[in-house]
Each structure stands twice: as structure tokens, then as C-alpha cells.
Amino acid sequence: MTHPDPTGRALDRRGFLSLATAGVAGSALSVTVGSMTPAAALPTDATEAAGTTARKRELRAMWISSVVNIDWPSRTGLSADELRAEYRHWLDVAAAMNLNAVFVQVRPTADAFWPSPHEPWSQYLTGTQGGDPGFDPLAFVVAETHARNLELHTWYNPYRVSMQADPAQLLPDHPARRHPEWVWPYGGKLYFDPGLPEAREHIYAAILHSVEHYDIDGVHFDDYFYPYPVAGQTVPDAATYAAHGAGFATIEDWRRHNVDTFVRTVSERIKQLKPWVKFGISPFGIWRNASTDPRGSDTGGSQSYDLQFADTRRWVLEGWLDYINPQIYWQFGLAVADYAKLVPWWAGVAAQSGTHLYIGEALYKVTSGVFTDPAELSNHLTFCAEVAEQGTPVHGNVYFSAKHVPQDPQGSMSRVRADHYAHPALVPTMPHLPGTRVQQPVLTHARPGDDGVALRWVDAAPHRRRATSFAVYRAAGKGARVDIEDATQLLGTVRSDGQVLHGFTDTTAVPGERYSYAVTALDRLWNESAPSRTRRA
Known part of the structure; x- marks a missing residue:
């Protein structure tokens, strides 16, 4: 995937309310551990190096991307056994890093990684849209992820229909072929028109089918709503605005209303089906700049409110999301988008509604050389812990993308693990979701x-x-x-x-x-x- 950074350049693109929290000391017969072969062990004493953090509860996740075979599957045409083996590899990576969640892309382009009655099998499985992979990948993902006791957030791209712009290349029974009036081309891709209620209803049905039929833990969207602007092109929705935009002073306000309606409706319908399933979004890291809107951040980059018509701040304050996961893909000191300014801004917004805040981390920028300090990501986590200690919680971090984690560019992930992930962590609790009063074992x-x-x-x-x-x-x-x-x-x-x-x-x-x-x-x-x-x- 690609999206612009704040300067406009293209860039490549993973709860519990404590019922009893007191520690306990018990008495029992003491014995000495006999002769054993010590395994390669994590440090388990209470002594930590200066500048490191150990948090009992924080989300630690990575994105596993399927679009254009970024992470999994690594290529099309793999056998069912090869697909399973590759996914197990990513779970091995997560376990080695002491992660506790994965965000797995299961609907990259109006297609599916499960037998959906609404959309065809994804071409990123077999190389052919509609090609049956020979098993149910999502059922496998759920079982294997939970076997490792990792939280599974299934990741969907709402509006993108295809990574190319020719409807004729879609299957004849694809919903975009059956309803060409729902779709428009832009920037070399096809999109469902967010302004059409009929198109939105289709997207709801496609996503919620997986929520209803699979034991997932969360529903996740990334930063793609209305498409990122393409120079010299205009989003072709003037006719839709004319038909559906009554009462809105500008087409921009109407577009934001369309996305707001979509986000609120998805949230409500998820909770109607399964109240415990979390809903979260990972938007572009800047809502608005303070120079444009005094409620915005002290930044100078692209604004998702104006470019993707994504009023991400409102979604948080309205309580439509269980978590917000902004992609703060920039380094400390970057003039137009300083990590040290954006994290506290988002933390302050999220704290107003109790929405959990996870920070999206650009591990790929270490690989590309944009982050020149090998300690940049580890320093990000130290800073997030400091912000949380000041009373505006940062609940965890998510890394893009999975393939860069074992590559460990410049030793950056090894440093993160040593400094912050030396011990396992539990996923943070969400007291507003319906829990079960489990019994003391x-x-x-x-x-x-x-x-x-x-x-x-x-x-x-x-x-x-x-x-x-x-x-x-x-x-x-x-x-x-x-x-x-x-x-x-x-x-x-x-x-x-x-x-x-x-x-x-x-x-x-x-x-x-x-x-x-x-x-x-x-x-x-x-x-x-x-x-x-x-x-x-």
C-alpha cells in the first residue's frame, strides 16, 4: 500500500478490567529445582536497565498485510499447506518478540479470505480472483492465533474495490460488476462510492458476515477512506452529491458525513452482533494542524480531516471506537510531524472518552533508512510510557509491517525487545465491554x-x-x-x-x-x- 507523508511524498505502507489486583504471598513446601537443561530464557528478575520499561498491560502487535502480497501470503499460488506454514511463521515471529496481538488483513479489495456469500475469494490467495484456496484461511487464522493466545483483529479495507481501474477485470458476478453504479475509478484503482447508501449496505454485510461467523477479537480499518488525493484528478462523485447531498453546504462536509455515518453504523452493528468484539481504526497520524484549526496538533503536514474526509477526532470523542491507532510514522524532531508532539495530542484526545490509544510505528522506515537512529523505535516506546505516566494513557504500539520484524533492520526490533518487551504483557482491559467474572484457579x-x-x-x-x-x-x-x-x-x-x-x-x-x-x-x-x-x- 502507499500513502503520502506530510510533505506529500509517496511511502510504502497489529481487555481486561481487573477483578482482583492485589499480589498474594502463599505458603507451601519449598523444594529446590533439580537437574535441568536451562532453556534460552527471558530475564525474569525485577532489575531492568536504565531507560527501559516493563508494563504488565500494553498492546503489542504487528500488521500482517495481504494486499499485493506484502506479508502473507508472500506470493500467490502457494498450496494450502504452504499458506498454513507461512502464517504459522508469522505467529512464531510474534511469539519471539513477546507480542500479544496481530492485525491480519482479510478483506484487502472487496474480496475475502473466507468463503463469503457477498464477495469472491481474494486473488492474493491463489493469484486468481474467486480461486478457492482449498481450505478456509480465516478459520485457520482464528484457530492458530488463539492457540498461541494472541488477540486477533481482522483488518478490512472498506471502500477499495480493486488495485486496478478496469471493472472488466473483475469476475462477472463481482458486486462491482453487478452494480456498476456503486463504483468509480480514481488514481488507477476502483472504489465503492462512500456517498451511496446501497454501497455502504453492501460493505456492512461483507464485513459483518465474518464478525458473525468467526471468533474474532476485533474489527480493524486502516487509513483508507476517501482516497488520498492524486494530482490532476478529482474524485468523481459530483452526481452522487447532487442526488444525496441536500442540507450540506459543501461537498467536503457531505463526504465527512458519509464516512462518519459509515464508522458509526459499523460500530453499532458490531456491538449488536457481538458486544465483546473491539472496533478500532488506524488513521493517518494528523487530524488537523493547529494553524488550520486550534483544536489540532502542533504540526504542519497533510490533514486527514481535509484530504480523506476522515474526522478521526470526532470518532474518538463520540465513543464510536474502542481504540484509535494513529499512524505516527515520523521521528522525533521532524518539523512538520514531530512524534513528540503528536503522541501527547492523541493521548489527550483519547483520554477525553476513554478510547484506547495505540501508536502505529513505521518499522519500514528503519529498513528504508528514513529513521537513521537504531534506537528511534525503542525511544518511541520510552516516550509513550512517559506520556502514559502523566495521566493520558498510551495503551500500546503496532508495527508496520510483519515482514520487517524478523529482518530487524539496524537491530531496531532487537532493541525494542530488550528494552521494552523482555517480559510478556497482557492486553489492556476495556471496562466498557462485557466481561466474564472468571474464577480464581x-x-x-x-x-x-x-x-x-x-x-x-x-x-x-x-x-x-x-x-x-x-x-x-x-x-x-x-x-x-x-x-x-x-x-x-x-x-x-x-x-x-x-x-x-x-x-x-x-x-x-x-x-x-x-x-x-x-x-x-x-x-x-x-x-x-x-x-x-x-x-x-
Whole structure:
């Protein structure tokens, strides 16, 4: 994908209310860990290097793009087994980085990564629009992502129909062929007309089909609403404005109304279907400049309010979104779009409605050489933590895109992991969403063995209140106290299979060392139970 930066150049383009938060110390028989082969372990003591952060709750995600085969699938024509293997690779990458969510693009161009009754199979699967990949990729993505206990946000492009402008290249039964009046070309691509109620209804149906039929955690849009301006071209919607724009003084106000209506309606319909599914948008990083609008940011770049007709600030203040994820794809000190000015501005806006704020990070700009300091991204996270400490929360960061994460340009992601992601983290809670009062688990034993310390616990809750997953905590040292609010003590999370008995093996335990363990239960929105009684090993 491409979009302009603030100077107009083209650029290439991933909850829980705590029910009990007090740490707990328990008494149990102390034993010494026997002879084990130590695994490559994350640091688990409470000592962190200067300038680093350890946050128990923050969203850590990456975008996995399918359009033009940016990330997954890496190319068209892969077999079903190859498609599965590639996706598992991206989950391996997420696990290695201690991420806890992925944003996976499943509707890149009015097509689908699932058997949709509304739109054809995506050409980015097989190379041919409508080509059956031989399995249900979205069902596979849901199962594999949840098996790793990662949160899954399915990512949709609302209005884009095709990356080329010739309707004849679409399947004959494509909705854009059946309803050519819904579509117009612009900038070498095809788009649904956002001003047509009939086109919007089609888009709602296409997106909500996946929400209804798949166990996703979130619905995600990026920054594409009305298309980014193309020099010498005019968006061809004058006739639509004439037919539907009564009462609006300008076509620009009408266009913003169309996008506002779309965002509000999607939000409402998601919650009608599944109130727990999150809805978030990742817009261009500048709403408006203060020189244009005193409510805007101290910036001087392109304005999404005026160019994409996306009133992103309003969406936040109206409470239509569960989270906003602005693409603040710029470095500290950039005159027209300074990271140090934009993050506090967005944090201040989001804090007014309680909307969660995640910052979109331009990992690709390290690869391209725009970010010359290898510590730029790590410094971004340090700054976000400082802003959050001042009372305007920044709830996490999302990286574009997946393929750059294992490339680790200039060691930038290794630095992020060492400085900020050395320990796992839970997804932040969203108290306004309907949670489940999960029950405190019963940790029955923690026993050393050849492979590590084996933990076993029981989820004794009634079936409808059983946990979605569990968090495992560890404190090092003889008689150590487990404090579940200490981010450095979070060892990992385990997905529940819905049964009563559960287990986990701590393969990072060092032979001869003593540890204390506790387990908490988590619902699907990451609400956390009180901790189990402590067991020592």
C-alpha cells in the first residue's frame, strides 16, 4: 500500500478490567529445582536497565498485510499447506518478540479470505480472483492465533474495490460488476462510492458476515477512506452529491458525513452482533494542524480531516471506537510531524472518552533508512510510557509491517525487545465491554522435572464462566512473594481448551534456583481473576 507523508511524498505502507489486583504471598513446601537443561530464557528478575520499561498491560502487535502480497501470503499460488506454514511463521515471529496481538488483513479489495456469500475469494490467495484456496484461511487464522493466545483483529479495507481501474477485470458476478453504479475509478484503482447508501449496505454485510461467523477479537480499518488525493484528478462523485447531498453546504462536509455515518453504523452493528468484539481504526497520524484549526496538533503536514474526509477526532470523542491507532510514522524532531508532539495530542484526545490509544510505528522506515537512529523505535516506546505516566494513557504500539520484524533492520526490533518487551504483557482491559467474572484457579502443584517446573491447576468455574486463558507468574528466590502487579513476574499466558485441568512447564527455570508460582484466570477480554495460592518449587 502507499500513502503520502506530510510533505506529500509517496511511502510504502497489529481487555481486561481487573477483578482482583492485589499480589498474594502463599505458603507451601519449598523444594529446590533439580537437574535441568536451562532453556534460552527471558530475564525474569525485577532489575531492568536504565531507560527501559516493563508494563504488565500494553498492546503489542504487528500488521500482517495481504494486499499485493506484502506479508502473507508472500506470493500467490502457494498450496494450502504452504499458506498454513507461512502464517504459522508469522505467529512464531510474534511469539519471539513477546507480542500479544496481530492485525491480519482479510478483506484487502472487496474480496475475502473466507468463503463469503457477498464477495469472491481474494486473488492474493491463489493469484486468481474467486480461486478457492482449498481450505478456509480465516478459520485457520482464528484457530492458530488463539492457540498461541494472541488477540486477533481482522483488518478490512472498506471502500477499495480493486488495485486496478478496469471493472472488466473483475469476475462477472463481482458486486462491482453487478452494480456498476456503486463504483468509480480514481488514481488507477476502483472504489465503492462512500456517498451511496446501497454501497455502504453492501460493505456492512461483507464485513459483518465474518464478525458473525468467526471468533474474532476485533474489527480493524486502516487509513483508507476517501482516497488520498492524486494530482490532476478529482474524485468523481459530483452526481452522487447532487442526488444525496441536500442540507450540506459543501461537498467536503457531505463526504465527512458519509464516512462518519459509515464508522458509526459499523460500530453499532458490531456491538449488536457481538458486544465483546473491539472496533478500532488506524488513521493517518494528523487530524488537523493547529494553524488550520486550534483544536489540532502542533504540526504542519497533510490533514486527514481535509484530504480523506476522515474526522478521526470526532470518532474518538463520540465513543464510536474502542481504540484509535494513529499512524505516527515520523521521528522525533521532524518539523512538520514531530512524534513528540503528536503522541501527547492523541493521548489527550483519547483520554477525553476513554478510547484506547495505540501508536502505529513505521518499522519500514528503519529498513528504508528514513529513521537513521537504531534506537528511534525503542525511544518511541520510552516516550509513550512517559506520556502514559502523566495521566493520558498510551495503551500500546503496532508495527508496520510483519515482514520487517524478523529482518530487524539496524537491530531496531532487537532493541525494542530488550528494552521494552523482555517480559510478556497482557492486553489492556476495556471496562466498557462485557466481561466474564472468571474464577480464581486452584494451582495444585509446581514440580521440578527434566524439562523444567511442571505446573498443574484446576479451573473449577461453571462451564459458562470458565477462563479463556491463564496467566502464569513467577518470583525468583527462596520464600519470594508473587506479586501479580509486577510486570517482571509475568512468565507467560496459556490458552484454555475449555476443560477443567490445565498445565504449563516453565522451561526457563534455572537448576538449583528456587521459585514461587501463581496462576490467574483471564476472560476473552483479559479481565483477570484473583491469583491462585502460591506454590513453590
